[in-house]
Amino acid sequence: MTETNVTDAIVASTAKPATRPARPHFSSGPCAKPPGWDAARLATDVLGRSHRSKLGKQRLQYAIDLMREMLQLPDTHRIGIVPGSDTGAFEMAMWTMLGARPVTTLAWESFGEGWVTDAAKQLKIDPTVIRADYGHLPDLDQVDWSNDVLFTWNGTTSGVRVPDGGWIADDRAGLSFADATSAVFAYDLPWDKIDVATFSWQKVLGGEGGHGVIVLGPRAVERLESYTPAWPLPKVFRLVSKGKLAEGVFKGETINTPSMLAVEDAIFALEWAKSLGGLQGLIARSDANAAALDTIVSERDWLGHLAPDEASRSKTSVCLTVAGADEAFIKTFAGLLEKEGAAYDVAGYRDAPAGLRIWCGATIDTADIAALGPWLDWAYATARS
Numbered sequence: 001m002t003e004t005n006v007t008d009a010i011v012a013s014t015a016k017p018a019t020r021p022a023r024p025h026f027s028s029g030p031c032a033k034p035p036g037w038d039a040a041r042l043a044t045d046v047l048g049r050s051h052r053s054k055l056g057k058q059r060l061q062y063a064i065d066l067m068r069e070m071l072q073l074p075d076t077h078r079i080g081i082v083p084g085s086d087t088g089a090f091e092m093a094m095w096t097m098l099g100a101r102p103v104t105t106l107a108w109e110s111f112g113e114g115w116v117t118d119a120a121k122q123l124k125i126d127p128t129v130i131r132a133d134y135g136h137l138p139d140l141d142q143v144d145w146s147n148d149v150l151f152t153w154n155g156t157t158s159g160v161r162v163p164d165g166g167w168i169a170d171d172r173a174g175l176s177f178a179d180a181t182s183a184v185f186a187y188d189l190p191w192d193k194i195d196v197a198t199f200s201w202q203k204v205l206g207g208e209g210g211h212g213v214i215v216l217g218p219r220a221v222e223r224l225e226s227y228t229p230a231w232p233l234p235k236v237f238r239l240v241s242k243g244k245l246a247e248g249v250f251k252g253e254t255i256n257t258p259s260m261l262a263v264e265d266a267i268f269a270l271e272w273a274k275s276l277g278g279l280q281g282l283i284a285r286s287d288a289n290a291a292a293l294d295t296i297v298s299e300r301d302w303l304g305h306l307a308p309d310e311a312s313r314s315k316t317s318v319c320l321t322v323a324g325a326d327e328a329f330i331k332t333f334a335g336l337l338e339k340e341g342a343a344y345d346v347a348g349y350r351d352a353p354a355g356l357r358i359w360c361g362a363t364i365d366t367a368d369i370a371a372l373g374p375w376l377d378w379a380y381a382t383a384r385s
Contacts, residue, residue, distance in 0.1 A: 014377045014380075021343065021371040023365065026343050026345060029203055031363060034268070035363070043264050051257055060258070063081065064079045066271070069278065070270055070279055071185065073215065076217060077191055080216070081213055082211070088236070089199070092212075092239070094115070094123065096224060097148070103125050103150065106140075106143070108131065108137055109156070109352070112155065119150065134352055134353055135158060136160065146172075149174055151177070153179065154317065158307065158319060159314045159318050159357070162312065164190070178198075179198055184199045184203075185273065196214070198213065198214050201265070205270065206269055211259070224240050224245055225245060283362075289315075289362075296370075302322060302324075304323075306320060317360075319355060319357050320348075329383055330348065333380065333383045337379050
């Protein structure tokens with residue numbers, strides 16, 4: 001039987017599966033809550049209190065301490081909770097530190113392209129741009145580390161990640177800026193290679209949106225204290241006071257008012273992560289989920305990975321190709337799954353090639369990934385018919 005006939009036979013014989021994923025939340029952001037999450041389990045003593053009260057500061061500092069412990073972050077790096085999700089955190093890094101030396105931006109998906117736009121059109125610093133198509137990495141050997149370098153560690157909308165930190169020069173003169181929002185808590189990041197990292201709680205931790213986290217290494221702190229940008233800085237971006245780092249920001253004294261409910265939600269997720277054994281437990285869950293999805297893909301001739309190179313394929317935001325699919329087909333496909341309560345929010349990102357995007361981060365249960373396979377068959381068959 002030919003490959004085409006095999007696919008036609010699947011279409012003709014696929015029935016609606018009897019078992020649904022217990023938690024069909026496969027969105028790539030905001031992502032599934034941790035297993036066992038319940039709003040009633042969140043600590044609420046701090047709600048209705050000032051974030052600048054003793055209790056408020058304690059809870060913010062506790063969230064920072066848990067992030068440091070779970071990320072195995074060295075004492076050389078500072079952690080701050082800032083406004084605007086990962087986007088706000090990365091914009092803060094760009095606006096406060098760029099302009100001191102030439103800049104290289106890497107782009108292989110939509111968010112990387114966003115940083116290109118900001119550097120070129122907003123800050124007008126004429127960056128060197130190194131691009132690759134969706135599903136591929138650019139040639140990392142082209143990077144000149146006398147420049148500041150901006151990149152996404154894990155491309156959420158392309159399913160492509162940098163394989164490791166080996167391409168980042170130890171003797172770099174420039175700073176490395178990593179948008180790491182889909183990578184932290186899912187990979188063992190080499191913090192000695194990262195001068196600035198940003199992320200949000202809404203990815204691997206399954207937290208709420210609106211808050212970002214910025215991580216500064218010692219070289220980034222040196223830049224902040226020795227360089228003043230040529231452009232004005234909004235208040236929410238200011239990390240320096242009287243020429244020195246505003247240390248309070250990294251001790252829970254946030255620049256603006258945070259949602260303490262979102263902070264408690266993040267603490268719940270971090271304590272859950274700690275109960276798994278910390279970072280290695282989170283990595284193990286993500287790896288198992290990605291492997292389960294890879295098995296599903298390998299068993300279907302109509303499914304493929306947008307990222308063909310396994311070494312640079314994301315283990316969190318996994319992007320899939322669907323044979324013969326266009327945007328309208330994927331909309332129908334994803335709509336069928338949502339209507340049945342079998343999978344939510346699995347259509348690929350709007351700027352990416354038409355396809356599916358399945359979140360495989362640690363808050364997903366591997367059994368739910370496995371249960372998804374027959375539903376993908378059903379939706380594919382139903383959409384084609």
